[in-house]
Amino acid sequence: MKAFASRAGWAALALLGAAALAHVAMARGETLNALWLITAAVCVYLIAYRFYAAWIAANVLAIDATRATPAERLNNGRDYVPTNRWVVFGHHFAAIAGPGPLVGPTLAAQFGYLPGTLWILIGAVLGGAVQDMVTLFLSTRRNGRSLGQMARDEIGAIGGTAAMIGTFLIMIILIAVLGLVVVNAMKHSPWGTSTVAATIPIAMLVGVYMRYLRPGRVLEASLLGVVLLLASVVFGGWVDHHPVLGALFDHEGLPLAFGVIVYGFAAAVLPVWLLLAPRDYLSTFMKLGTVLMLAIAILWLRPEIHMPAITPFIDGTGPIFGGKLFPFVFITIACGAISGFHALIASGTTPKLITSECDIRMIGYGAMLLESFVAIMAMIAATVLEPGVYFAINSPAGVVGKEALDAVNTISSWGYEVTVAQMQHLASAMGENTLFARTGGAPSLAVGMASILGTVFGEHLLALWYHFAIMFEAIFILTTLDAGTRVGRFMLQDMLGNLHPKLGETSYTPSVILTSALVVAGWGYFLYIGVIDPNGGVNILWPLFGIANQMLAAIALSVATGVLIKSSKLSKAWMTGMPLMWLLTITTTAAYEKICSDDVRVGFFAAANDLSYKLSSGLLPPEKAAVAPQLIFNQQLDAWLTLFFVLMLWVVVLDMLRMSWRTLTGQSVLPSSETPYVVSRLN
């Protein structure tokens, strides 16, 4: 009887999900209620988790509850500690969910809400969550080894090296593009800039508090920090109206970019306890709190989505980034659907905390579903805006024109009505000077969040909500920037240590300064170019980041597929092989278009040639001619970088296929690095 009730319940859920999904896909009315998206998403997640993830865990991975995990066998009270599964879930989710799932869907909304939403759902359920869970499983069976080590142990040296170089380069590009998002959010916004600046001393105060004043009192210190952060948002409104202070925090993009670069260097060199660790606490609390608040607000308010299901920009003429729906929607939304970076977390701290193999499904698969849900909420926040407003905020001046009137005329000519008065009214309601051409996704997400949260929690507080959202995004973007620069520094020190042992010592000051400066110079360069590029820089950097991130995901899935084939599970290897093939297709197509396309907004070489032609024929105004040589060099560099990513990807995949072929034909391959079975004494 109970079994029947359970079956009936799941069948009802499946029907509900199918109906919601069909409505989301077929609805062609003026607006669509966001609740349809939420319902479709939640049903898809529940069914995938209950059936697909459970099937993978039981039949493909053969999860064994009696097998002792590394946390149990190697328990040292420090990094290997058997931990409650909800606590591990919290740690894992806080580690994987960064600004990526907020920015990607916001940009991809230029194609309409439907393509991005479908990719977020399907990609997460069949790709991203599978990758995270399988990587977590493999690493748990190998004492928590990293993705790079597993690639080396299971496939060969090439895979390991590719994973390492890939990680390093992704870090550089990721930090640059995130830095650009923050710079664009702070540009000519004294309120935003002063609030973001205030997070630095607040984090330091919290750091000193939990290190010296009340050692280890993490919650107390974080509470203090959160209160101060909220106060800084309110205080920013006062700064905004102050004649002297307002001017002090009112800057162009370039000085702000240099500020971020100097800050990044300082954060990498300063001790972790002073800035990075306390900021991370604050950003984690803010992140969890805001995501929860947004979910409640969306459920309560059930806002209408004004963006059409599909826009004409699927033909590749979109203003926010160039390129057709296929493959660029899959590159633009990486985090939230499938993100290779997660494989590094799933093969880092998390496997060393898992008490029982049975927790792997909930932590690996479940946490990714939650991140995917965050991406769906970001999509809703972007698409509840009037499309005209959305495009006015997100289109770079180089595409729609520098003057407000030009911009509204261009955007209205696409059929998305918007007026200068409307934009001015919106900007003043949000406490900003202007909202035109505020690219990077953060301002439009903040407007969307403010209009959702403002309706529930107070309409007259729109400006406060807007700047709260900006602060919330900035604080964990800066955490990623600090942490990423630091990781880049460690990796570089590790590589340089092979050349000269002294440089490999993480506490050797000249090496710390040298490697930090190199890493900061790396992302600082891309950030600088992104700021001086009249097309907004996001158009170049975000696809590059997406390609790099999907490449890393493909490496993780190659390792997983290789291990499955090696352990005689060929018939089930499609489970990771299918998303791998899809990633290969989209990454290779995207890379091909970014390198070879004739469209100057897609092809790097096409853009470089176009610009050199205009420069040599004197067609450029003087201020553009001055920066043109740098932009030309950058476009060429980006093309080579893309080629490098895609070559590396194919090398790893072919190496995996070579290894699989040898396995299947009975030739010798590297032995499995799985640790032997030890019976668990827990329970």
Next chain:
Amino acid sequence: MTRPLTLFWQRIRQLSGDDAYERYLAHYAEHHADAGAPAPLTRAAFFKQWQDQKWTGIKRCC
């Protein structure tokens, strides 16, 4: 009635690391408390070590 709340509070403390020192002392008492072993670290010293170790390696993602 208060039990779920207590449990929730425990989880929050564990998640944030607020109770890390207490867990360390418990681990110490269980595994390293034999005669002649060095005394456990002070709260401040433990927290320093814990924090420095927490931030080596990739801990945050996109």
